[in-house]
Amino acid sequence: MFSGRRPLLYSFQASLPRLPVPSVDNTITRYLESVRPLLDDEQYNQMEVVANDFKRDEAPKLQKYLILKSWWATNYVSDWWEEYIYLRGRSPIMVNSNFYTMDLLYVIPTHRQAARAGNVVHAMLQYRRKLERGEHAPLRALGVVPMCSYQMERMFNTTRIPGIETDFVQHLSDRKHLVVYHKGRFFKVWLYYGGRHLWPSELETQFQRILDDTTEPQPGELKLAALTAGNRVPWARARLKYFSQGVNKASLEAIETSAFFLTLDDEAHGYDPDKLRSLDLYAKSLLHGKCYDRWFDKSFTLIAYKNGKLGVNAEHSWADAPIVGHMWEYVLATDCFHLGYTEEGHCKGDINKGLPPTAKLQWDIPLECQEVIEDSYMVAKEIADDVDFHGCLFDVFGKGLIKKSRTSPDAFIQLALQLAQFRDKGEFCLTYEASMTRMFREGRTETVRSCTIESTAFVRSAQRLDLFRKAADKHQNMYRLAMTGSGIDRHLFCLYIMSKYLNIDSPFLKQVSSLLKPHHIPHLQQVLQP
Incomplete structure (x- = not known):
């Protein structure tokens, strides 16, 4: 990198770090935080109990095997992601x-x-x-x-x-x-x-x-x-x-x-x-x-x-x-x-x-x-x-003006989506934004859950500027965590796959899988039955 030579495409491959396995405590904490705006108090308390039971009972064994996999696999997520999310799906790939x-x-x-x-x-x-x-x-x-x-x-x-x-x-x-x-x-x-x-x-x-x-x-x-x-x-x-x-x-x-x-x-x-x-x-x-x-x-x-x-x-x-x-x-x-x-x-x-x-x-x-x-x-x-598509070219302003306002264009768009969703439907929903993990060897993507406590507070507040700043900063921080290997969804996905391999029944992981991106998990129950 510092030799003055022009590096080739694969010059840095061998030196790229492996994707780290996040701690179960951090993943559970961030997961509960991500679903808090979507659940009422009773539902959230129930989820908290199930999550803590998982953290105490099933998680240690699953995490141990996942860490073992991360030692010998180039990337502990990517091979399973390609196999179970894409190649084992039996439904049409078109659309x-x-x-x-x-x-x-x-x-x-x-x-x-x-x-x-x-x-x-x-x-x-x-x-x-x-x-x-x-x-x-x-x-x-x-x-x-x-x-x-x-x-x-x-x-x-x-x-x-x-x-x-x-x-x-x-x-x-x-x-x-x-x-x-x-x-x-x-x-x-x-x-x-x-x-x-x-x-x-x-x-x-x-x-x-x-x-x-x-x-x-x-x-x-x-x-x-x-x-x-x-x-x-x-x-x-x-x-x-x-x-x-x-x-x-x-x-x-x-x-x-x-x-x-x-x-x-x-x-x-x-x-x-x-x-x-x-x-x-x-x-x-x-x-x-x-x-x-x-x-x-x-x-x-x-x-x-x-x-x-x-x-x-x-x-x-x-x-x-x-x-x-x-x-x-x-x-x-x-x-x-x-x-x-x-x-x-x-x-x-x-x-x-x-x-x-x-x-x-x-x-x-x-x-x-x-x-x-x-x-x-x-x-x-x-x-x-059944595909209902409408594209709109927005040319009133672009990312330049957003950056001049000292705001991330990505966070701006994600908050606009939350606002539009709430005005249209009167409620919030789990929102999936993809970030990349390609700073790690064979990394692909990680989920940024852009419906947050901060974003919902901004939307409900009649769009106060201070809450907008807080929500935008929160989104940027979540994006950084996802890019640097501290996301939650790929970790939960791999824990779920491992539970199926080890024939461990987990009520928490079942609930998590039911809330993941709809076209990502529908076939896992069939293809991973013991």
Whole structure:
């Protein structure tokens, strides 16, 4: 760090500290404090009794085993978090788990769909090459403290593979192709030519060939990707029964071993200030699309709309949103400020007419499998239709004014949310805000419980400034505790998992699990039954 040399991406990995296991006393005290605004006196007194019983009876043994785990595991939380929160979930990952990233709202460098996809895919390949060589600068908190880069390793060449009881994440070494979906057809596109990456102009040519292809989808091909959007068990069984041999196996393998997945969407989306719902429809399209035009199991699906707008739908088990955001910022900056476009909107560079043609993937999908695909589609469509999204662009002021007022922008927003919730519903609720723990090796996230005694006092007080300051300071302190390994939710989560492994019944942990983030714990009772 002080040698004057430019450190590589993984230069600090070995020196990062391990995530510490908080003391049971501190976790219980902070937990009781967090639920106090949500419980009446009788409920709180009952919770206090149950918590103290847990601290005296079950907690010492669970904590001892958790500390033992922390000595041999790189991170005492992350492996269980990935397994039980993500991979063992049997419900659809579309909407429930996957997340999306938008394009630049006000800028479209070109309206040519193939050209925009060509530049961005090339920029992603550049990013991947730097990632493999460790040439990206390591991220640092406040520009000083190095953060863990482990999650970045699985950004490309990665797929979530469905299983009957649990999924697993398949990560491969350098993959030389991607798979493109357009109007119900899947195409395999090679990313290398003569030992080098295809240039943006060459990629544009290949993508334009796909856009110009007028062949019809094969039977069952149109909605095939709906299998990745529905429940996991039917998908796992269908994969074993219908995709384990012949052309189906070869084509599925092409998708699952690709660098990433690209959808050349036949719709136009993006923010249009003259269309009230444009941002809403854009977000919904990125989140779930038509339920069959994104491969939700890939580490990410790049979506290129026919008007040149872009977006990403990312699978969540392998990494958290800031990791994808880091890649996306690099890609958009490279696209707009480095690669650029011609005056006609095409990619710069010569057109190579000697490129091998794209290969259309072949399928032989029997009627029984088509019925499974349709069932998965109906499950996914019901979820998608239930998504009520409204995005609002707020441009009256931003974080600059908030900072001038000597207030944390994050605390300001969280207090505004508490105020809005109370004005709308007349009550408070448990609130989840994610913070990162990447200052520790293989750290992922921790919960900040932003509904506090101080925030509720501010909301009830007709918004007194002194109480606002007190609530904002409290929130900032909680965020610092979460970032530095003193959060409560991951500790409670691991105590709960340990209790299931050791067949220890804990009324307190049962109550805690019932109050955790709804989509995080629903399946734990089933998958961890002794």
